[in-house]
Every structure is written in structure tokens, then in C-alpha cells.
Amino acid sequence: MTKEILIHQIIDVLQQAGFIVSKRCNIRPRSFDLAARKDETLIFCKVLYNIDGLNEETAREMKSLARCLGGTPVLIGAKTRDQMLEDSVVYMRYEIPAVSVQTLYDYLVEEVPPLVSAAPGGLYVSIDGEVLKEARQRTDMSLGALATELGVSRRTISKYEEGGMDASIDVVLHLEELLDVALAKSIDILRSFEEKINVEVKQEKAPETQPDDGILSMLYALGYQVMSTSQAPFKAISKDTSDTLLTGISTYSSAMIKRADLMSSISCVTRTKSVFIIDGQIKSETVENTILIQKSELDKLAGTEELAELIDERTKKHNIKI
Incomplete structure (x- = not known):
């Protein structure tokens, strides 16, 4: 199985589950391959044939995007080390859940969590x-009697009851047979990560340092919180109290048009606006639903409200649906 086949299978699973799916991120490097949404659930999918190919920098950016846009990063693959991924099993790589396509299908389509x-x-x-x-x-049955039956310590049984320790499959099966009760807790892949992200968000402060990039520094000076990216199709995510902007920066070129088109697709899924700041002249004011703004225009603005007005003006002028 190749990565291409994996991606097509994943898109099929997501669509069967009722998700809208962005265009593929076909640039390098890329922190994610697909963005997908169903109602309030947003997923950033990274696809690797071998899940051990995920590096720490990419994982960090995936998690940052998830925090900023209210989504969940998921790694989907086929193997780890020298063996295939087992179905109905969740692997973790840099705190990101990793699953097989079948596990993803069972979870999203059949609603059977691992x-x-x-x-x-x-x-x-x-x-x-x-x-x-x-x-x-x-x-x-006393703690001691159950511990003896399982061949473990009383303290281990206490930890099981306190929820402080996971058990091997054999131990759980033995316990369930012995007590005639279902004990295994299912893994809600998306919700469990979202809960962790929500805790981290509450502990984090808003960005206080000015970005290194000149144009991003201008957005920061206007009043935006700016999260720079290194592997996404956009240069940054810019946020104020009312808007979230996928933000690109470039000269006007065919490569820029390709990125702007991809940003348009992603913004539809993430429910954000898509803006490209052009250093130089522009030949059009939009690419799909991405608004193009010249750096010289940005120079004249005094705050986030004026940029929002400019974006809204071009959105209406070109009949863009956001």
C-alpha cells in the first residue's frame, strides 16, 4: 500500500462519515495533508505510511494549529517499525493519536471507538x-483475593480502581470473565485530545513577542495575535477578537496562486478567512475565496477594524461566500 492509496482511502472514510474535506496539501514541507470538518469537529490529518516518520517539529506545529483553530491532529498510517498497525489500537506519536485506516473507519463511520x-x-x-x-x-471479593487471583499486588488492584493504571489485555479479559462485567473503557480519539488541548490553552498566555517577519510584524502592530507557521500552506494565523485569518505572504506568482487556492479550500473547512499579503503589484484582488492585499495597502491601515473593512469590501465585491 502506498501513501497515495492511503490518502484516497482516508478521504473516502471521512466523506462516508459526513465530513467536508479540504483539498490535499501538496506542498513541502507540510504539517498536515487534509483538513476535515463535521459540525463542530475539526480534524487535521497527517498521512504517513510509517507513523514513525513523524518528527517532533511537525508534531509541534500540528498541535499548535489544533490549539489555534479548535481542532484535533490525527496521524493515519499503515505500519510502525517492522510491523503493520493493528486495528482497533491507538498509537501515540508526540502526544498525537495515530491509527490505521480501518480504526478510523470503525471510529468515525461505524461509531465503534477503539x-x-x-x-x-x-x-x-x-x-x-x-x-x-x-x-x-x-x-x-477483597483486594487481596482479587490480587492473588490475578497474580498481582493489592496496590495494583487499587490503582486499577482509582483509574491510575492501565492493564494488559490478558488481565482485563481475566477480570471481565471473573467478575462477569465489561471493564474496558473506550478511547474517544478526538474528544480526549480536545480535553487535553483545552487544559493547555487555559494555561497558555496570548503571544507577547513581535514576529520576526516584517509583514507579520505589521499585522501584529495593527492588533492581531500572530502565530507563525513553518510547514503549513499559509505563513501564519492572525487573530483578533472577531476574525481569524489564514495569512499568506508572497510576491504575485503562479506558486502564490496555487497556495492561495489551497488556503481557500482549507479556510472553508476551518471556518476562517483567507488573506494573502502581496509584496508588490497584484493582478487580481482574489483567488477563489482568498483576498489579496498589497503590502502598500496594509501600510495605510491603522488597526484590525480597517483591515476587516477592506476584507469585507472585497468579499462582497467578488461575491465570496465565507
């Missing part, structure tokens, strides 16, 4: 501690 996570040493299952404790007490 139960197993891969970690150093093997495959593990998260136990519902409250259900375990209630089942043990209902059967009048």
Missing part, C-alpha cells in the same frame, strides 16, 4: 475503576 492503546511493552486497556470496584464488592 479500546486498546499501544505503549512501550505492549498493548494496554484503560479500566473503568468504579465499575471494577462495584463488581468486586458485589461479589464480596
Whole structure:
């Protein structure tokens, strides 16, 4: 199986699940390959045949994009090291969930979440501690007796009940058979990551340093919070209290038009506006739904409100739907 086949399969799965899917990010380097949305759920998909090919810098940018745009990064692949990914198993790479196409299909289309996570040493299952404790007490089994039955310590059983330790598949199956109760907690791939992101967002402060790029510094001076990117189709994400802008910077060229077109597709999925600041003359004011603005025009603006007015003016003029 090649990466091309994987991407086509992933697009098919996402569309079956009711997601709208962006055009492929066919530039290099790229922090994600596809953006997809269904209602309030936004996913940034990175596709690698071998999930170990994800590097820390790319993972960091994927997570930053997710924080900034309210989405979830997901890595989809076919193998790890020298073996194929197992279905219904969630792997983690730099805190990003990684799954096979089949696991993605089961989760999004069949609405059957995985139960197993891969970690150093093997495959593990998260136990519902409250259900375990209630089942043990209902059967009048002490911590010691259950520990002896499983061949583990009393402290291990206590940790299972407190939700502080995952168990091997064999242990969970033994417990479920012994207590006649379902104990495995399913893994909600997207929600669990979103909860983690929400905690991190609350702990983070808004950007306080001025960007190095000259044009991004101008946007910062206008009043935008600016998150620079190194591997996305856009140069930055610029935000104020009312707008979020996918922001490109370039001279007017065929390569710029290609990026602006891709940004248009991504902005439709992320529910943002798409703006390209052109250093020099422009031959058109839009590419699809990306607004083109000359740097000389930006020089004349006094704040985010004036830029928003300029964007709205061109949006209406060219009948762009956002």
C-alpha cells in the first residue's frame, strides 16, 4: 500500500462519515495533508505510511494549529517499525493519536471507538475503576483475593480502581470473565485530545513577542495575535477578537496562486478567512475565496477594524461566500 492509496482511502472514510474535506496539501514541507470538518469537529490529518516518520517539529506545529483553530491532529498510517498497525489500537506519536485506516473507519463511520492503546511493552486497556470496584464488592471479593487471583499486588488492584493504571489485555479479559462485567473503557480519539488541548490553552498566555517577519510584524502592530507557521500552506494565523485569518505572504506568482487556492479550500473547512499579503503589484484582488492585499495597502491601515473593512469590501465585491 502506498501513501497515495492511503490518502484516497482516508478521504473516502471521512466523506462516508459526513465530513467536508479540504483539498490535499501538496506542498513541502507540510504539517498536515487534509483538513476535515463535521459540525463542530475539526480534524487535521497527517498521512504517513510509517507513523514513525513523524518528527517532533511537525508534531509541534500540528498541535499548535489544533490549539489555534479548535481542532484535533490525527496521524493515519499503515505500519510502525517492522510491523503493520493493528486495528482497533491507538498509537501515540508526540502526544498525537495515530491509527490505521480501518480504526478510523470503525471510529468515525461505524461509531465503534477503539479500546486498546499501544505503549512501550505492549498493548494496554484503560479500566473503568468504579465499575471494577462495584463488581468486586458485589461479589464480596477483597483486594487481596482479587490480587492473588490475578497474580498481582493489592496496590495494583487499587490503582486499577482509582483509574491510575492501565492493564494488559490478558488481565482485563481475566477480570471481565471473573467478575462477569465489561471493564474496558473506550478511547474517544478526538474528544480526549480536545480535553487535553483545552487544559493547555487555559494555561497558555496570548503571544507577547513581535514576529520576526516584517509583514507579520505589521499585522501584529495593527492588533492581531500572530502565530507563525513553518510547514503549513499559509505563513501564519492572525487573530483578533472577531476574525481569524489564514495569512499568506508572497510576491504575485503562479506558486502564490496555487497556495492561495489551497488556503481557500482549507479556510472553508476551518471556518476562517483567507488573506494573502502581496509584496508588490497584484493582478487580481482574489483567488477563489482568498483576498489579496498589497503590502502598500496594509501600510495605510491603522488597526484590525480597517483591515476587516477592506476584507469585507472585497468579499462582497467578488461575491465570496465565507
